[in-house]
Structure formats: structure tokens, C-alpha cells
Amino acid sequence: MKAIVSVKRVVDYNVRIQVKPDGSGVVTDGVKHSMNPFDEIAMEEAVRLKEKGKITEIIAVTMGGAKNEETLRTALAFGATKAIHIKEEGEIQPLTAARAFAAVFKKEGASLFIAGKQAIDDDANQTGQMLAALLDLPQATFAGKVSIEGNVATVVREVDAGLETLEIDLPAVITADLRLNEPRYLKLPDIMKAKRIPIEAVTLADLGVTAAAAVKVIKTTPPPSRSKGVMVKTVDELVAALKAKGLA
Amino acid sequence: MSKILVVAEHAEGKLNAGVAKVIAAATPIGGEVHVLVLAADGASVAAEAAKLAGVTKVLVADNAAHATPIAANLAPSVVEVAAGYTHVLFPGTTFGKDVAPRVAAKLGVPQVSDVMAVHSATSFDKPIYAGNAITTVETPAGTMVATVRLASFTAVAATGSAAIEKVSVATVAAAHTRYKGLEAQKSARPDLQSAAKVVSGGRALGSSENFKVIFDFADKIGAGVGASRAAVDSGYVPNDMQVGQTGKIIAPSLYFAIGISGAIQHLAGIKDAKVIVAINKDADAPIFEVADIGLVGDLFTLVPELQAKM
Numbered sequence: 099m100k101a102i103v104s105v106k107r108v109v110d111y112n113v114r115i116q117v118k119p120d121g122s123g124v125v126t127d128g129v130k131h132s133m134n135p136f137d138e139i140a141m142e143e144a145v146r147l148k149e150k151g152k153i154t155e156i157i158a159v160t161m162g163g164a165k166n167e168e169t170l171r172t173a174l175a176f177g178a179t180k181a182i183h184i185k186e187e188g189e190i191q192p193l194t195a196a197r198a199f200a201a202v203f204k205k206e207g208a209s210l211f212i213a214g215k216q217a218i219d220d221d222a223n224q225t226g227q228m229l230a231a232l233l234d235l236p237q238a239t240f241a242g243k244v245s246i247e248g249n250v251a252t253v254v255r256e257v258d259a260g261l262e263t264l265e266i267d268l269p270a271v272i273t274a275d276l277r278l279n280e281p282r283y284l285k286l287p288d289i290m291k292a293k294r295i296p297i298e299a300v301t302l303a304d305l306g307v308t309a310a311a312a313v314k315v316i317k318t319t320p321p322p323s324r325s326k327g328v329m330v331k332t333v334d335e336l337v338a339a340l341k342a343k344g345l346a
Numbered sequence: 347m348s349k350i351l352v353v354a355e356h357a358e359g360k361l362n363a364g365v366a367k368v369i370a371a372a373t374p375i376g377g378e379v380h381v382l383v384l385a386a387d388g389a390s391v392a393a394e395a396a397k398l399a400g401v402t403k404v405l406v407a408d409n410a411a412h413a414t415p416i417a418a419n420l421a422p423s424v425v426e427v428a429a430g431y432t433h434v435l436f437p438g439t440t441f442g443k444d445v446a447p448r449v450a451a452k453l454g455v456p457q458v459s460d461v462m463a464v465h466s467a468t469s470f471d472k473p474i475y476a477g478n479a480i481t482t483v484e485t486p487a488g489t490m491v492a493t494v495r496l497a498s499f500t501a502v503a504a505t506g507s508a509a510i511e512k513v514s515v516a517t518v519a520a521a522h523t524r525y526k527g528l529e530a531q532k533s534a535r536p537d538l539q540s541a542a543k544v545v546s547g548g549r550a551l552g553s554s555e556n557f558k559v560i561f562d563f564a565d566k567i568g569a570g571v572g573a574s575r576a577a578v579d580s581g582y583v584p585n586d587m588q589v590g591q592t593g594k595i596i597a598p599s600l601y602f603a604i605g606i607s608g609a610i611q612h613l614a615g616i617k618d619a620k621v622i623v624a625i626n627k628d629a630d631a632p633i634f635e636v637a638d639i640g641l642v643g644d645l646f647t648l649v650p651e652l653q654a655k656m
């Protein structure tokens with residue numbers, strides 16, 4: 099049984115985002131990039147499922163420019179058995195990514211697709227659900243726990259009201275939430291070994307996919323800044339400050 | 347002229363409070379605003395939705411496939427009803443985030459996630475990078491699907507009286523997905539997402555027993571209770587209390603961050619709070635850069651004292 103995991107290259111979550119003064123976007127040149135944290139979790143889950151014998155193959159897929167190859171190398175170091183690079187420069191709409199992943203899913207005859215619940219750059223939280231819709235597959239988003247028995251996955255989902263449990267038949271799409279697992283530290287020998295594994299490169303045209311109509315970004319601005327507050331020294335001062343604001 | 351469809355979230359026969367905020371986002375788009383209730387029996391939810399100011403019609407699609415909130419069943423129903431609408435809006439909750447992209451993909455249109463401001467029928471603001479940048483976007487021709495960032499809008503009043511109309515959809519429940527239940531924390535405290543005051547605790551609390559300090563203080567001032575990811579991951583409190591980029595985004599009048607360092611992912615959830623109070627023993631904690639009022643010291647002595655004095 100094959101699983102596909104999508105891995106996106108994003109600005110590292112520790113980086114303080116700077117908006118370009120001309121409003122044309124955020125500064126990404128010369129800024130540290132990493133695998134989207136939710137995709138690390140998705141990768142880890144796939145590796146654990148393989149270690150448990152639930153799946154036999156893990157295909158990592160990414161879509162983006164030449165540098166995305168680094169992200170695939172990380173996925174291979176995690177334990178992906180194959181890596182596919184969908185080459186595409188510039189902005190990628192979640193619907194376009196979903197169409198491309200759907201084509202790869204069909205071509206590979208996979209049984210499970212694990213995506214991150216959201217990419218921390220666009221914060222869209224769309225791709226997995228769109229993919230499931232395009233393939234008419236069941237979806238279990240925001241997974242906090244996954245167990246697979248035969249052809250059935252039981253997924254505990256992190257929803258606003260608490261924890262929801264769904265049972266879905268494979269093939270299916272699952273999106274990983276933060277508490278699904280804690281990704282392992284990659285070991286140097288695994289990182290070295292990953293460098294030698296060939297990466298398969300394809301284009302949207304190869305996959306027979308057309309890009310979706312784009313939501314155009316007109317301008318990017320920094321969020322309104324909060325004005326600097328006051329420091330108080332005692333609880334009494336705090337209570338007084340709250341009273342002054344009509345809050346106590 | 348726009349024609350807007352707002353998909354209603356509901357549970358146990360009650361309309362989700364976020365829907366009134368989605369209506370507030372829909373109104374400036376201009377045009378008819380219809381609410382769609384997908385339920386097994388949506389009568390009580392529809393009656394509530396009909397009262398929301400600005401709603402021009404409520405559509406109720408009663409169908410056994412809608413008995414539980416399964417995206418694979420709800421999305422086809424939305425798509426069926428969506429014909430002729432220019433906008434399909436969902437609350438930016440886990441429900442909306444689960445269903446909306448499935449609808450957009452089926453319609454073959456892109457989605458705008460977390461709309462925080464409406465400039466026109468095709469121009470919207472949305473946050474990216476955990477709210478550290480805001481983009482103004484222009485949607486392409488065709489139906490636009492969006493989720494609404496609830497913290498950015500004030501709920502409309504319940505002063506309307508829209509007509510309620512029954513509609514039927516052909517959806518049959520998919521056999522491939524089975525709903526096994528919801529483990530919900532029953533709490534008498536104000537709901538985190540609508541509370542006027544919220545008290546959150548972080549990793550500093552150290553245990554679920556110690557979290558009582560936070561609960562006791564919150565109860566004294568009638569506040570909802572939240573937590574940082576670290577507090578949730580450590581098992582002090584359940585996941586539905588997480589505030590932040592990947593948890594709940596809230597906009598209370600008063601927010602207390604207690605023993606929380608102020609990571610950007612946490613701040614993403616509280617940027618719209620009117621007043622932020624931080625209590626932290628580390629004077630250099632980043633939370634103090636955004637706090638309106640900061641107090642340095644040990645929470646285990648300061649919070650009980652504050653509780654006594656408020």
C-alpha cells in the first residue's frame with residue numbers, strides 16, 4: 099500500500115516576517131526556509147505507519163521552484179522511498195496544487211494521501227480538502243490521531259468543540275494537525291543517504307493539469323502595530339490600570 | 347448585484363454564534379444574503395438564522411445525510427444549492443475550514459481563507475504568515491468561496507425576520523465516512539471565542555492541577571479560559587482551548603496571558619484583543635512587546651493576589 103505525503107518549502111517558522119516597503123510581498127530572499135511544520139508531522143506519521151507495516155511505500159511530493167529539492171531531500175531523510183518534484187516557478191494556488199497532487203495520486207495508484215493541515219506561509223488550509231473533493235475521496239482533516247486497520251482509518255480530529263472521531267475507508271486524504279506526533283530528529287547518515295536518491299521531476303503539462311484561476315494579490319502590508327503598553331510594578335498598580343480603562 | 351450564500355454551522359439544534367459575524371462580513375459585499383441550513387431537521391436553527399439582521403432568506407435543506415457534519419456529505423449539498431450565487435461564505439471555524447475547500451474544488455474556483463475585511467464584491471483582505479502580513483486580494487470571475495475570520499467582525503443583531511424556505515438536495519450519505527462521535531468538554535465558563543474576557547495559561551503552569559490558578563481567576567472575573575500550545579501539548583488542558591495561529595483566534599476586550607512567552611504563533615490568535623495584560627517572570631519575554639499592561643513576577647503569587655483584588 100502506497101502513501102503520498104505533500105511537503106512544502108516555506109519560510110522557517112522562527113523567522114520574523116518582514117513586509118517589503120513597496121507592498122509587493124514579504125521578504126523571502128536570503129531568509130531561512132524549511133519544510134512546512136505540518137508536513138514534517140505528515141511525513142513522520144507516514145514513516146510510523148510504514149514502521150508498523152501498515153503501508154509499504156512513501157512517496158514525497160512537492161510543487162515549486164528548484165529549491166524545493168531541499169525539501170524533498172529532507173523527506174527522503176525522514177524515510178520517503180520516492181520523491182516527485184512538480185516544477186513550477188512563482189505563486190501556486192491551492193487548487194492548482196490539489197489538481198497536480200490528484201494526478202500524481204492516480205498515476206501512482208496510492209491508497210493514502212497525508213498533507214499538512216495548512217502551509218504556514220499562505221495559511222490557506224485548503225489543499226488536502228480540495229484534493230479529496232477532486233478525487234471524490236473521504237477526508238479526515240486536522241488529525242490528532244490516526245490508526246489504520248486493513249482498509250479502514252480511524253482518525254481523531256481536533257475540532258473547535260473538542261475531539262471528533264471519524265472512520266474512513268481507504269483510499270482517503272488525511273491532513274495532519276500539530277499533536278499527531280512529534281517528528282524525529284534526522285540523523286546525519288540518513289541525510290547523507292537521501293542525497294543519493296534520484297528525484298523524479300515533472301511539470302503540470304506532464305501531468306495533464308491546467309492551473310486554476312488565480313486569486314491575485316494586489317498588495318501586502320504589515321499588520322497594524324499595537325502601541326507600546328505600560329509596565330506596572332505591583333498587583334495594585336495593575337488593578338488601578340485596569341480600572342482606568344474601565345475593565346475592573 | 348451579488349447574491350451571497352452563507353453556510354450555517356450548528357450543533358444540537360443551535361446556530362453557531364459565528365454565523366452572525368459571517369453575516370456582518372457578507373453585508374458590505376452588497377446584495378441578497380441567504381443562509382443555508384444543512385441538517386436532518388433544521389427548523390430551530392433556521393428560526394434563529396432568520397432573525398439575524400441583514401439576512402434576506404433562509405434555506406433549509408433537511409436530509410438524513412446532514413445529520414452529522416461530514417464534509418464529504420455537506421459539500422455536494424452546498425454545491426447543489428450554490429448555483430446562481432456569486433459568493434459562498436463559511437465561518438472560519440474548523441467546520442468551515444473542513445467543508446469550504448471541498449465546495450470550492452467542486453465548483454472549480456479558488457477560495458479566500460480568513461477574510462478579515464471586505465473592500466468590494468471582489469476585493470478582500472486576508473492574513474498570511476500567522477497574521478504577520480496582510481494581503482489585499484482580488485478574486486477572479488466566477489463564484490467566490492471564502493471563510494470569514496470571525497475575530498475581525500462584530501456579530502449582527504438578532505432584529506431581523508427573514509423568510510424561511512425549504513429546499514431539497516439529492517445528497518445521499520457516503521458509505522466511505524462514518525461519524526463515530528464527539529468528545530466535547532462541557533464547561534459552564536463563557537465560550538472562548540465569544541467571551542468578553544479571556545484568561546490564558548502557558549507552559550509555566552506546569553501541570554493540570556496547577557492550571558486551577560487560571561480557572562479560579564477566570565471564574566472570579568467571569569472570563570473564558572484559553573491556553574498556549576505548550577500547555578495543551580503538555581496535557582494540562584484539552585486541545586480546544588488552544589489560542590493562536592493553529593488554535594482559536596479571539597478578540598476579547600480583555601486578555602490575560604499568564605506564563606506565556608508570546609511566540610508569534612500565539613500572538614496570531616490575540617492580535618484583535620482590545621487590552622492585553624501579561625504576567626511573566628521574565629522581563630524580556632516577547633509577550634511584553636505587545637502587552638498593554640505588563641507585570642513581571644511569579645504567577646503563582648501574583649494571580650491569587652490579583653484574584654483577591656479584582
Ligand SMILES: Cc1cc2nc3c(=O)[nH]c(=O)nc-3n(C[C@H](O)[C@H](O)[C@H](O)COP(=O)(O)OP(=O)(O)OC[C@H]3O[C@@H](n4cnc5c(N)ncnc54)[C@H](O)[C@@H]3O)c2cc1C
Nearest residue numbers: 548549550574575576590591592593605607612627628645
Ligand atoms: C506551526 C506552528 C504552529 C503553532 N501554533 C501555535 C498556536 O496556535 N498557539 C500557541 O500558543 N502556540 C503555537 N505554536 C507554538 C509556539 O511556537 C510556542 O512554542 C508556544 O506558544 C509556547 O508556549 P508557552 O508560551 O506557554 O511556553 P514557553 O515559550 O515555554 O513560555 C513559558 C513562559 O512562562 C514564563 N514563566 C515560567 N514560570 C513562570 C512563573 N512561575 N510565573 C510567571 N511566568 C513564568 C517563562 O518566562 C516563559 O516566558 C506553534 C508552533 C508551530 C511551529
Ligand SMILES: Nc1ncnc2c1ncn2[C@@H]1O[C@H](COP(=O)(O)O)[C@@H](O)[C@H]1O
Nearest residue numbers: 104105106161214216217222223224225
Ligand atoms: N506547493 C506545495 N508543495 C507541496 N505541498 C503543498 C504545496 N501546497 C500545499 N501543499 C500541501 O498542502 C497542505 C496545506 O496547504 P495550504 O492549503 O496551502 O494551507 C500543506 O501542508 C502541504 O502538505
